[in-house]
Amino acid sequence: MKVLIVQGDVVTAYGRGLDALWAGLLSAKTAIRPISRFPTGHFQTSLAATVDDVDPAKPESMVMQMLRPIIAQSSSSIPSDAQLILASTVGEIEWLQREVEAGGHGAVRSCLRFLQRTLERSWGLDRDGITVSAACASSTIAIAHGAGLVRSGACDAVLVVGCDAVSEFVFAGFSSLLALDPLMARPFDRHRAGLTLGEAAGYVLLMSEPRARREGRQAIGEVCGWGLTSDAVHMTGPLRDGSGLARAMRKALAMAEMEPSRIGSIVAHGTGTPYNDAMEIRAFKAVRGLDIVPTYSIKGGTGHTLGATGLVETLVALRSARERLAPPSVNLLECDDEASGWVHRDAQPLGSRLVVSTNSGFGGINAALVLSG
Amino acid sequence: MNRGSRIDVVGGGWIGHGAWGCCRRQIHLEYLDAGTLPAALQRFGAINGSLKSWARFDRISSQVCCAVGLALYDVPADRPIAGDIGIVGANIEGALNANIDFFRDYIGSGRQGARGSLFVQTLPSSPVSQASIQFRLCGPQYHVTPATNRLSEVVAAAALSLTDGDAGAMVVVGTYGSEALAVVLATGTGSADARSLDVMIRESGLTHPWWR
Numbered sequence: 001m002k003v004l005i006v007q008g009d010v011v012t013a014y015g016r017g018l019d020a021l022w023a024g025l026l027s028a029k030t031a032i033r034p035i036s037r038f039p040t041g042h043f044q045t046s047l048a049a050t051v052d053d054v055d056p057a058k059p060e061s062m063v064m065q066m067l068r069p070i071i072a073q074s075s076s077s078i079p080s081d082a083q084l085i086l087a088s089t090v091g092e093i094e095w096l097q098r099e100v101e102a103g104g105h106g107a108v109r110s111c112l113r114f115l116q117r118t119l120e121r122s123w124g125l126d127r128d129g130i131t132v133s134a135a136c137a138s139s140t141i142a143i144a145h146g147a148g149l150v151r152s153g154a155c156d157a158v159l160v161v162g163c164d165a166v167s168e169f170v171f172a173g174f175s176s177l178l179a180l181d182p183l184m185a186r187p188f189d190r191h192r193a194g195l196t197l198g199e200a201a202g203y204v205l206l207m208s209e210p211r212a213r214r215e216g217r218q219a220i221g222e223v224c225g226w227g228l229t230s231d232a233v234h235m236t237g238p239l240r241d242g243s244g245l246a247r248a249m250r251k252a253l254a255m256a257e258m259e260p261s262r263i264g265s266i267v268a269h270g271t272g273t274p275y276n277d278a279m280e281i282r283a284f285k286a287v288r289g290l291d292i293v294p295t296y297s298i299k300g301g302t303g304h305t306l307g308a309t310g311l312v313e314t315l316v317a318l319r320s321a322r323e324r325l326a327p328p329s330v331n332l333l334e335c336d337d338e339a340s341g342w343v344h345r346d347a348q349p350l351g352s353r354l355v356v357s358t359n360s361g362f363g364g365i366n367a368a369l370v371l372s373g
Numbered sequence: 374m375n376r377g378s379r380i381d382v383v384g385g386g387w388i389g390h391g392a393w394g395c396c397r398r399q400i401h402l403e404y405l406d407a408g409t410l411p412a413a414l415q416r417f418g419a420i421n422g423s424l425k426s427w428a429r430f431d432r433i434s435s436q437v438c439c440a441v442g443l444a445l446y447d448v449p450a451d452r453p454i455a456g457d458i459g460i461v462g463a464n465i466e467g468a469l470n471a472n473i474d475f476f477r478d479y480i481g482s483g484r485q486g487a488r489g490s491l492f493v494q495t496l497p498s499s500p501v502s503q504a505s506i507q508f509r510l511c512g513p514q515y516h517v518t519p520a521t522n523r524l525s526e527v528v529a530a531a532a533l534s535l536t537d538g539d540a541g542a543m544v545v546v547g548t549y550g551s552e553a554l555a556v557v558l559a560t561g562t563g564s565a566d567a568r569s570l571d572v573m574i575r576e577s578g579l580t581h582p583w584w585r
Contacts, residue, residue, distance in 0.1 A: 172492075
């Protein structure tokens with residue numbers, strides 16, 4: 001059973017909609033800038049990629065501020081029997097922040113199940129959804145799980161929603177791990193020194209081919225295969241040789257019944273940390289039969305959007321495949337030797353509409369999708 | 374792919390109020406203090422290797438790792454598992470307590486210094502990550518908050534990874550208060566050692582409706 005992606009939308013620091021995101025990436029200009037949302041003097045950096053008009057002081061949570069316009073625009077075209085899968089790392093964490101600051105004990109509202117229910121109600125869904133949390137691979141695994149439901153026949157419509165916001169909670173955490181680049185994220189750059197946080201929210205609607213045909217929906221892409229693995233060695237550092245991620249990629253290609261040589265591009269996790277980016281390139285090289293193909297990271301432009309990142313990158317991958325153009329890796333000045341030939345400062349023409357999307361997360365989680373645009 | 378394959382529950386481990394055990398092997402032993410459980414399970418043989426890293430675990434991580442160790446121990450020695458073993462964790466509150474601990478500690482420092490050792494616990498998936506590292510589980514790994522607060526839903530989610538061929542076996546582990554239950558799912562062979570989830574739960578003695 002084919003798993004089609006029939007609809008999607010996103011908001012990032014580049015603005016609302018996939019067109020704004022795509023134009024921003026092609027411009028090679030970053031959306032990372034100084035933030036004033038909370039004091040940053042004691043953190044590693046004061047930079048992040050935040051969405052205009054999202055304000056933690058507003059009554060609604062930051063992720064809902066991002067999602068409300070998306071919901072309003074899409075609710076008439078999302079079927080009420082779609083299964084919701086929410087992907088997020090910390091969701092509406094500002095409820096917890098406020099409660100702790102006030103010395104209270106009622107931070108339960110920050111739990112992801114409340115956000116999940118809010119989204120079900122807002123989209124008018126009449127099925128119970130689930131929340132998938134897998135660190136920075138949350139959306140990718142949510143898409144894989146949704147695709148599994150469609151392929152197995154358990155559901156014929158799945159709404160995958162990914163979201164995370166730039167909060168003081170998360171900023172403090174990543175700064176405590178010394179994971180932030182004091183300048184800004186430079187994925188695959190020789191002088192890269194860490195990640196930059198970003199925020200985003202969006203959705204993709206997965207549908208079985210028969211249902212899409214019945215409803216006259218045009219596909220914007222297809223989820224052809226997926227592979228999930230764990231490094232099982234360390235909570236924050238990846239397996240340096242990339243073998244865990246390489247296995248995930250091979251699994252995804254095997255599920256898609258595709259030779260690696262057919263892949264035309266890779267949208268990498270590419271956080272800008274020394275270890276992640278090195279690990280990924282080694283993983284790509286370890287997949288026998290995978291040619292050197294245009295490989296890019298969007299995180300120099302959008303920042304690292306945590307639980308939303310896989311979903312944002314899936315939408316970019318599908319647009320990239322359709323345009324037959326891999327966007328530049330924003331902020332790349334001097335490519336790391338290991339990534340030479342793979343990652344470019346400029347947009348690259350593509351010969352194939354097949355894309356591999358990879359994401360990795362804390363706990364040694366690896367996820368790979370094979371997508372067709 | 375293994376679509377249409379039967380899924381068997383081939384091992385189960387549980388932690389209850391003052392007792393712990395293995396489902397298939399019908400082991401039921403008592404404990405007084407949850408802090409002594411890891412050492413007790415190590416002596417029992419359900420946990421191998423050093424417990425040094427366990428000192429940094431929060432309560433849920435410790436519960437999860439104990440239950441997973443017991444579940445894996447409960448799998449028959451002659452039960453072949455081809456492929457990766459993955460893990461899916463589930464609970465209702467996610468990482469709520471870890472989140473509170475982290476942010477309270479940060480506020481208490483005058484917002485001057487957050488602790489990375491606390492931050493890494495603040496993901497709902499952190500406990501299954503710890504179990505993945507402890508028991509070298511190299512398959513799919515994620516946390517699920519089920520809609521209807523029933524473990525059976527999480528088992529269904531994990532079973533997809535088996536039918537997709539993404540794993541040879543999946544450990545599903547849930548925590549609820551001071552209780553934890555882990556079961557090992559594998560593609561069915563129709564062997565006499567196979568159990569249903571309901572039987573495993575009944576054998577555990579855990580009675581909260583969450584465990585259905």
